[in-house]
Amino acid sequence: MSPAAGRDGVGLYCPAKINLRLRVGPTRTDLGGRHRLDTIYSAVGIWDRVELRPTEPGSGFRLSLEGEQLGDLNRRDADPHANLAVKALLAMAQATGHEPDVAIHIVKRIPVGAGLAGGSADAAGTMLGLNRLWNLGMAAADLDRIAASLGADLPFCLHGGLSRGTGFGQILEPLNPDGLQAQRLSRAGLTGHLLIGAYESQLSTAQVYKAFDLIGPGPHDLNDLQETACTLHPRSRQALDLARRAGIGPAFVSGSGPSVVVMAPRPEQTIALIKLWREQNAVDRIIEADSPVLPRMAPLRVTHGQ
Ligand SMILES: C[C@](O)(CO)[C@H](O)COP(=O)(O)OP(=O)(O)OC[C@H]1O[C@@H](n2ccc(N)nc2=O)[C@H](O)[C@@H]1O
Numbered sequence: 001m002s003p004a005a006g007r008d009g010v011g012l013y014c015p016a017k018i019n020l021r022l023r024v025g026p027t028r029t030d031l032g033g034r035h036r037l038d039t040i041y042s043a044v045g046i047w048d049r050v051e052l053r054p055t056e057p058g059s060g061f062r063l064s065l066e067g068e069q070l071g072d073l074n075r076r077d078a079d080p081h082a083n084l085a086v087k088a089l090l091a092m093a094q095a096t097g098h099e100p101d102v103a104i105h106i107v108k109r110i111p112v113g114a115g116l117a118g119g120s121a122d123a124a125g126t127m128l129g130l131n132r133l134w135n136l137g138m139a140a141a142d143l144d145r146i147a148a149s150l151g152a153d154l155p156f157c158l159h160g161g162l163s164r165g166t167g168f169g170q171i172l173e174p175l176n177p178d179g180l181q182a183q184r185l186s187r188a189g190l191t192g193h194l195l196i197g198a199y200e201s202q203l204s205t206a207q208v209y210k211a212f213d214l215i216g217p218g219p220h221d222l223n224d225l226q227e228t229a230c231t232l233h234p235r236s237r238q239a240l241d242l243a244r245r246a247g248i249g250p251a252f253v254s255g256s257g258p259s260v261v262v263m264a265p266r267p268e269q270t271i272a273l274i275k276l277w278r279e280q281n282a283v284d285r286i287i288e289a290d291s292p293v294l295p296r297m298a299p300l301r302v303t304h305g306q
């Protein structure tokens, strides 16, 4: 990761995340009451853009958001302190003795509350950007430790690519893109071009996990949370069924949902599925992307009147 940095600030492109496999075990006290996981994370080329600029000393932080679909981030009463990117700034400031005098501007393209780790992506981008902006030179292990204190998906979002995750998701074993496991995933059709079906509505990750304890996993699902997400959000099940009946896939719910992922390696499959989903109004938004990807630098845009 080498974010673009200059005296005016730093910019990052932060990818979304899907789970190519998600096995959910029991809650554990040694995991802070969270479920034990065994998952394969894959970063997806749907990019939020995080821009960090220093503010006047002692002026504190500023947060601004841009994008068509800001979900519940757009509420007039949305508390900036609840934004995961701000939590990351405050955690990094506390850990390094810096004042959080930084303006965070986020251009959102990752659907919110979709199971795509949009918040974690922005928080990871903020951490990587601050490491550069404040010339911290922090080791990956220190960044991972701060990230794990903020959220289960955040450590993976710092690295991107393909990685196995265990513990509550914070213990990472990056997969070599040319290695056996990555080749096996590719042969199973779980890497490359994909379609995301996203929704206006959101699912709360905490509520999905709570409901999972009652509903349990589907017998053949790649994602143990899929049956729960589809029970709470039936349109996801409809979208997956359409893909399956058209013989396109693998198809699965992303993380805690409600968004769905359909691997579509061939252009004619992409065209056919988009047509099907639109005819049946099975999704609200369709995004094409590739996976896995890595976080990458964003040239800092010139802002006028700053
Ligand atoms: C569903 C996944 O996205 C799959 O990667 C993650 O497990 C969720 O990661 P996340 O959104 O970063 O989750 P967090 O914000 O850390 O946790 C939200 C809530 O999800 C539940 N949670 C999360 C992770 C985990 N291994 N077990 C859990 O039970 C907990 O109730 C927690 O309070």
Ligand SMILES: Nc1ncnc2c1ncn2[C@@H]1O[C@H](COP(=O)(O)OP(=O)(O)OP(=O)(O)O)[C@@H](O)[C@H]1O
Pocket: 072, 073, 082, 083, 084, 085, 106, 111, 112, 113, 114, 115, 116, 117, 118, 119, 120, 122, 123, 153, 202, 203, 205, 255, 256, 257
């Ligand atoms: N920068 C952010 N971007 C998106 N959501 C954020 C952000 N900061 C805080 N949130 C809040 O986090 C909640 C979950 O949003 P997010 O997009 O991370 O969900 P998700 O993709 O389902 O996460 P996960 O896949 O990790 O479960 C939303 O209710 C949103 O208000």
